[in-house]
Amino acid sequence: MKIQEQIEHLREELRQHNYNYYVLDNPVISDFEFDQKLKELEKLEEEHPEFYDDNSPTQRVGGQVVKTFNTVTHKERMYSLSNSYSKDDLEDWVKRIRKTIEGDLEFTCELKYDGASINLTYENNKFVRAVTRGDGFQGDDVSHNVRTIKSLPLVIKGEHLPENFDVRAEIVLPFEGFMKMNEERMSEGLEPYANPRNTASGSLKLQDSSEVSKRPLECLIYGISANNVEQETHFDVLSILRQNKFNVPKEVKRCKTVEEVLEFINIWDTKRYDLPYETDGIVIKVNNLNQQFELGHTSKAPRWAIAYKFKAEEAKTKLEKITYQVGRTGAITPVANLEPVVISGTTVKRASLHNADQIAKLDIREGDTVYVEKGGEIIPKITAVDFSQRNAHSQPTEYITHCPECGTALVRDEGEAVHYCPNTMSCPPQVMGKIQHFISRKAMDIDGIGSETVVALVNAGLINDYADLYELQQRDVQNLDRMAEKSAKNLIAGIEASKNQPFEKVLFALGIRFVGETVAKTLAKKFKTLDNIINADFELLISTDEIGDRIAQSVIDFFKDENNATIVDRLKTHGLTFEIEEQENSSNALDGLKIVLSGIFKKYDRKELKALIEKHGGKNVSSISKNTHYFLAGDNVGPSKLEKVNKLKIPTISEYDLENMINNGA
Ligand code: AMP
Ligand code: ZN
Numbered sequence: 001m002k003i004q005e006q007i008e009h010l011r012e013e014l015r016q017h018n019y020n021y022y023v024l025d026n027p028v029i030s031d032f033e034f035d036q037k038l039k040e041l042e043k044l045e046e047e048h049p050e051f052y053d054d055n056s057p058t059q060r061v062g063g064q065v066v067k068t069f070n071t072v073t074h075k076e077r078m079y080s081l082s083n084s085y086s087k088d089d090l091e092d093w094v095k096r097i098r099k100t101i102e103g104d105l106e107f108t109c110e111l112k113y114d115g116a117s118i119n120l121t122y123e124n125n126k127f128v129r130a131v132t133r134g135d136g137f138q139g140d141d142v143s144h145n146v147r148t149i150k151s152l153p154l155v156i157k158g159e160h161l162p163e164n165f166d167v168r169a170e171i172v173l174p175f176e177g178f179m180k181m182n183e184e185r186m187s188e189g190l191e192p193y194a195n196p197r198n199t200a201s202g203s204l205k206l207q208d209s210s211e212v213s214k215r216p217l218e219c220l221i222y223g224i225s226a227n228n229v230e231q232e233t234h235f236d237v238l239s240i241l242r243q244n245k246f247n248v249p250k251e252v253k254r255c256k257t258v259e260e261v262l263e264f265i266n267i268w269d270t271k272r273y274d275l276p277y278e279t280d281g282i283v284i285k286v287n288n289l290n291q292q293f294e295l296g297h298t299s300k301a302p303r304w305a306i307a308y309k310f311k312a313e314e315a316k317t318k319l320e321k322i323t324y325q326v327g328r329t330g331a332i333t334p335v336a337n338l339e340p341v342v343i344s345g346t347t348v349k350r351a352s353l354h355n356a357d358q359i360a361k362l363d364i365r366e367g368d369t370v371y372v373e374k375g376g377e378i379i380p381k382i383t384a385v386d387f388s389q390r391n392a393h394s395q396p397t398e399y400i401t402h403c404p405e406c407g408t409a410l411v412r413d414e415g416e417a418v419h420y421c422p423n424t425m426s427c428p429p430q431v432m433g434k435i436q437h438f439i440s441r442k443a444m445d446i447d448g449i450g451s452e453t454v455v456a457l458v459n460a461g462l463i464n465d466y467a468d469l470y471e472l473q474q475r476d477v478q479n480l481d482r483m484a485e486k487s488a489k490n491l492i493a494g495i496e497a498s499k500n501q502p503f504e505k506v507l508f509a510l511g512i513r514f515v516g517e518t519v520a521k522t523l524a525k526k527f528k529t530l531d532n533i534i535n536a537d538f539e540l541l542i543s544t545d546e547i548g549d550r551i552a553q554s555v556i557d558f559f560k561d562e563n564n565a566t567i568v569d570r571l572k573t574h575g576l577t578f579e580i581e582e583q584e585n586s587s588n589a590l591d592g593l594k595i596v597l598s599g600i601f602k603k604y605d606r607k608e609l610k611a612l613i614e615k616h617g618g619k620n621v622s623s624i625s626k627n628t629h630y631f632l633a634g635d636n637v638g639p640s641k642l643e644k645v646n647k648l649k650i651p652t653i654s655e656y657d658l659e660n661m662i663n664n665g666a
Helices: 003-023 031-047 087-098 175-187 196-204 209-213 234-243 258-274 289-295 356-362 428-439 451-459 466-471 474-478 485-500 503-509 517-527 530-535 538-542 549-560 562-573 606-615 639-647 655-663
Strands: 071-073 107-113 116-123 126-132 138-140 164-172 218-225 253-255 279-286 305-309 314-326 332-343 346-352 369-373 381-385 594-598 619-621 630-633
Touching: 003 031, 031 305, 087 258, 087 279, 087 305, 107 218, 107 234, 107 258, 107 305, 116 196, 116 218, 126 138, 164 196, 175 196, 175 517, 218 234, 234 289, 253 258, 258 279, 279 289, 314 428, 332 356, 332 369, 346 381, 356 381, 428 451, 428 466, 466 562, 474 485, 503 517, 503 530, 517 530, 530 549, 538 549, 549 562, 594 606, 606 619, 606 655
Parallel strands: 594 619, 594 630
Antiparallel strands: 071 138, 107 253, 107 279, 116 126, 116 164, 164 218, 279 305, 314 332, 314 369, 332 346, 369 381
């Protein structure tokens, strides 16, 4: 290939990857590979300045602005960072700096947080705006979403900070919250999110900020952008920001030499797995701010900073076979069975292929050599195929058309990526899966029976659906292999006890597609009885907070199904709980009253007060308006709140007044 063609080809390829990554939020190659390609292009362009092009991916940070949000121009451009991968790269970087800077040189090392970058504007000690990086020049105004991040200070003291300034930060989703969100999704029969970074940046682009507020996002601060900072060094800036209650991680070190920098890198290359969030490298910065200014920027990155990328935890291996799993809701998941390979200390044998589209997009075939990536605790995934090693006779993968377990023709609803096996009543993994879900801890929580027992009971022909559990006899169970009399007794007792599980657990246990724990709670609370849910039409269902079209349709479909209706009727005759039981000591004493809490209380804490109010029919609201009925005040209520309360003539009560209202029926 001629050099010019080669350059054009790389540019085109990188543009496509940029688009996948920044606009579609759906990268198909790993960051490591992308960086390698970009470096290759950078090198070629450097060697052949005659092919310079303004529009080259090397000349921009990447990404187009997705509309729907207001586009805001950054006061100061948000640059990318140059990357380094070795000691040599770092030494070259220092050499380049040395051409400009004489005298003492000091660096700071920080972790490179792997999330979505954001610019936060503060004016007169108040947060005013959050804008995504976008293409580096302009981004999306996502203030309403960022405001919901609990660790971000919205009002600051502003000590030793300029009147107006921007801070630069990374929005991340810590592993724990990410795993929880995925558990929830899977309990609703949905495909899990791929990784925390995409989920974090996806969250910022949600339209409903209340949805965002439920996601445990963190905002990690790493710098300031302002004309007139008092401090002389980046390190001091971070300290001052921390003093002003910004969430600046403490893992920062000052270094004088490349050796010291490497020491920091080596420590964190392994220790990073103990961090609550994902990191993909170290950022090294020139500490002195005057020196930073002197060094300035290239067309895409500051000269005074460089990222050191941890080796992508990636390996090449052979894809031996694609198999298909059937979940309890009938969802089909294609699985890559791999020649075992060790990635970051663990042996990987399987990776999810998600769905038919994913297989087609990456053109994955059995026998291919594939790249597998595994980060922290994330499910391994296949990022690409090494086409150079493909067998000349290989054929494109044909997705299955029939269920591998029961042979039924698969269906795929419009707009859905996933195929389903519609044979809910006799497809074995669906039959087992539904019962296993039913007995699980978060559902009916049946003691004395585990997943294995379910398999044994189904295989022995003793049960075929979860209603059958309630018709089991101890003597039948006892006849099972390895089932002692005592265990059989426990099993029956556990099933009996489950009749006391509250309604919302029963509703969750039914295993309605898209009805996870939270949705089940919401439905139970609003409709109070199962019959009310069954009789509700689509309009009524979607008028419920947090219940969308998809959930509503799924609920309707579930109860419309005759088999399900029969099973539910049988459960009713067995005495399971199908309505909300009024809580002990609850009343309607505060029915419909909106109460605002403020200050520090003596007898109860805020959570307890909120619970108390709700138990008696009231509602704890957060801001004072003319619709507020009572202002429940503790000590140290802020003057502005008091002023508002007085102005709107809202009666103020104490926690003891509240108790009296409850006891005397208001
Ligand atoms: P890249 O996206 O690979 O070009 O890297 C640049 C991005 O790294 C910046 O836009 C930041 O969002 C992000 N980043 C994460 N941690 C840091 C840090 N400690 N200092 C500077 N940038 C960081
Ligand atoms: Zn099937």
